[in-house]
Amino acid sequence: MSEERQRRLRQPIVAVLGHVDHGKTTLLDKIRGTTVAAKEPGQITQHVGASLVPSNVIEKVTEPLKKLIPTVKLELPGLLFIDTPGHEIFTNLRKRGGAVADLAILVVDIMEGFQPQTYEAVEILKQRKVPFIVAANKVDRIPGWRPNPDQPILISMRKQDPSVIEFMDNQIYKIMGELAKMGFDSDRFDRIKNYTRQIAIVPISAKTGEGVPELLALLAGLAQRFMKGKLKYVEGPAKGVVMEVKEEPGYGSTIDTIIYDGIIKQGDTIVVGGIEEPIVTKVRALLIPEPLQEIRATKRFRAVDEVSAAAGVKIVAPGLDKAVAGAPIYVVEREEDLEKIKEQVKKEVEEVLIETDAEGVIVKADTLGTLEALVQFLRSRNIPVRMARVGPVTKRDVMEAIAVKRHKKEYGVILAFNVKVLPEAKELAEKEGIKIFQHNVIYKLIEDFEEWLNKLKEEERRKELEKLIRPGKIRILPGFVFRRSDPAIVGVEVLGGTIKPGYPLMKESGERVGSILQIQDKGKTVHVARAGQQVAISIKGRVMVGRHIHEGEILYTDIPSSHARLWQTKFRKELSDDEWHTLQEIIKIKRKQDPLYGLAIGASTNK
Numbered sequence: 071m072s073e074e075r076q077r078r079l080r081q082p083i084v085a086v087l088g089h090v091d092h093g094k095t096t097l098l099d100k101i102r103g104t105t106v107a108a109k110e111p112g113q114i115t116q117h118v119g120a121s122l123v124p125s126n127v128i129e130k131v132t133e134p135l136k137k138l139i140p141t142v143k144l145e146l147p148g149l150l151f152i153d154t155p156g157h158e159i160f161t162n163l164r165k166r167g168g169a170v171a172d173l174a175i176l177v178v179d180i181m182e183g184f185q186p187q188t189y190e191a192v193e194i195l196k197q198r199k200v201p202f203i204v205a206a207n208k209v210d211r212i213p214g215w216r217p218n219p220d221q222p223i224l225i226s227m228r229k230q231d232p233s234v235i236e237f238m239d240n241q242i243y244k245i246m247g248e249l250a251k252m253g254f255d256s257d258r259f260d261r262i263k264n265y266t267r268q269i270a271i272v273p274i275s276a277k278t279g280e281g282v283p284e285l286l287a288l289l290a291g292l293a294q295r296f297m298k299g300k301l302k303y304v305e306g307p308a309k310g311v312v313m314e315v316k317e318e319p320g321y322g323s324t325i326d327t328i329i330y331d332g333i334i335k336q337g338d339t340i341v342v343g344g345i346e347e348p349i350v351t352k353v354r355a356l357l358i359p360e361p362l363q364e365i366r367a368t369k370r371f372r373a374v375d376e377v378s379a380a381a382g383v384k385i386v387a388p389g390l391d392k393a394v395a396g397a398p399i400y401v402v403e404r405e406e407d408l409e410k411i412k413e414q415v416k417k418e419v420e421e422v423l424i425e426t427d428a429e430g431v432i433v434k435a436d437t438l439g440t441l442e443a444l445v446q447f448l449r450s451r452n453i454p455v456r457m458a459r460v461g462p463v464t465k466r467d468v469m470e471a472i473a474v475k476r477h478k479k480e481y482g483v484i485l486a487f488n489v490k491v492l493p494e495a496k497e498l499a500e501k502e503g504i505k506i507f508q509h510n511v512i513y514k515l516i517e518d519f520e521e522w523l524n525k526l527k528e529e530e531r532r533k534e535l536e537k538l539i540r541p542g543k544i545r546i547l548p549g550f551v552f553r554r555s556d557p558a559i560v561g562v563e564v565l566g567g568t569i570k571p572g573y574p575l576m577k578e579s580g581e582r583v584g585s586i587l588q589i590q591d592k593g594k595t596v597h598v599a600r601a602g603q604q605v606a607i608s609i610k611g612r613v614m615v616g617r618h619i620h621e622g623e624i625l626y627t628d629i630p631s632s633h634a635r636l637w638q639t640k641f642r643k644e645l646s647d648d649e650w651h652t653l654q655e656i657i658k659i660k661r662k663q664d665p666l667y668g669l670a671i672g673a674s675t676n677k
């Protein structure tokens with residue numbers, strides 16, 4: 071190995087995130103297009119799942135900026151952009167304690183501002199501690215914008231009407247506001263004072279290319295600044311992460327990987343994370359895409375002897391079909407390190423999987439990365455997880471959910487991200503009423519579950535509310551005794567609150583006098599009577615008119631202490647003014663016998 075290669079800095083890995091349709095793919099295409107247009111022969115290495123923008127291309131694109139802002143001299147060999155945008159891919163760019171991506175571009179449609187997946191992307195970037203730049207995209211859609219294709223935004227901005235710039239700045243302020251709420255200080259890139267503390271917002275158009283020079287210059291500058299402390303040279307055995315497991319015609323089982331450190335060679339022994347256990351195998355071939363311009367190329371891939379970080383490469387080796395996306399891959403340089411590395415890979419995979427007896431949801435995902443992200447999101451929302459595993463939903467998962475459902479109805483569910491539900495699992499789930507949420511967008515999956523959860527909680531609240539005895543005050547109308555006992559039937563006027571069949575009654579002294587059996591209004595049975603109504607009620611229990619109760623007497627609903635407590639706390643808003651008033655009268659009567667009536671002493675009301 072030459073001295074020079076030993077000291078070579080590696081390219082920072084850049085990922086693009088943001089809400090759907092905000093322009094991530096268009097931006098990546100633009101950046102790749104820039105590279106293709108500006109490239110010099112022999113300088114571009116093709117990558118699997120990633121595109122390299124060499125530093126000479128960055129220099130060429132950012133050349134016009136030299137006169138406008140201080141640009142840094144590039145020491146890095148370029149930037150490696152992950153080709154597929156979105157945080158599902160990003161979540162797989164994982165390594166222990168962080169991300170494989172060194173930097174990220176957060177794309178925000180300047181017209182639409184923050185959207186659900188934007189928040190989610192920022193949350194993931196925060197969780198994984200990845201520095202990022204905001205591309206405020208689609209400036210060309212600002213009313214009145216005059217496009218200046220591929221120009222620096224600083225130049226294009228000078229050619230706009232002041233009202234257009236004002237509009238743009240307003241939109242940027244909104245983005246700054248949202249970022250501030252999430253704990254990030256930010257500003258328009260040309261107003262930033264401290265790049266290590268503030269996040270730069272670059273207005274761009276992925277369509278016209280305006281602002282792309284600044285975006286690339288800032289990325290390169292940021293990369294150099296952030297990576298300076300931990301300057302990353304290419305050396306030693308490779309470390310990488312599995313992005314995708316694929317059956318490739320003519321090659322068998324392969325994995326697409328991003329190598330973020332070191333060198334990997336054909337014939338190397340590697341350890342790759344698998345669902346059950348680490349896979350130890352030998353690299354049969356390293357494949358990179360055939361350059362696009364090679365028209366006569368018959369194959370899609372070309373074999374190479376070795377690849378060095380940072381790079382996207384397809385690895386061909388036996389046994390890789392059991393590998394799992396998001397899992398680590400390590401080259402074993404010395405035979406004696408094998409066991410240690412195997413142990414480490416095993417540990418790293420197991421750290422993401424969860425298996426407990428907790429009353430929590432069951433989580434299934436297609437990859438280790440999405441599983442990890444999902445679990446983190448659930449945790450941040452205080453939703454407990456019982457089991458988290460990679461793979462399709464099986465009968466066992468449903469059984470686990472059934473066990474949870476017995477004690478905690480709201481968590482007896484399965485959240486399945488981008489995986490199938492096996493037929494026997496589906497059958498059992500349907501039979502047992504286990505809900506399986508399925509989606510291939512993380513935020514949608516969580517949103518669907520939370521919506522259901524809220525509905526369930528609302529339903530339970532309703533049920534609890536239904537069980538509570540409402541405050542009610544009635545007067546027995548003189549001359550309206552229809553039957554004196556067994557049961558007593560009398561005409562009453564509801565003076566306040568509400569009465570319903572089943573409600574116990576008490577006198578003004580607090581003495582219990584049976585409970586309401588039936589209510590009739592003009593000869594028809596009704597289920598409720600409210601203040602102002604005159605109805606006939608029958609009273610169950612040993613109650614005789616003239617002995618226990620009398621014409622003209624006032625009765626109240628006999629509310630248990632625990633109900634009175636809930637009426638004053640959790641369900642305060644459910645009472646009408648006259649019900650509230652009636653409750654106060656009831657409390658006054660009750661406290662004569664029980665001074666703690668309706669108080670929260672010794673009990674918790676906020677369930």
Ligand code: GDP
Pocket residue numbers: 088089090091092093094095096097155207208209210211274275276277278
């Ligand atoms: P993604 O889902 O974030 O990858 O978004 P796409 O890159 O697919 O873009 C979504 C839509 O927005 C497409 O119709 C693009 O043509 C359009 N688009 C993306 N960037 C721009 C831009 O800068 N200006 C305009 N006018 N349209 C854009």
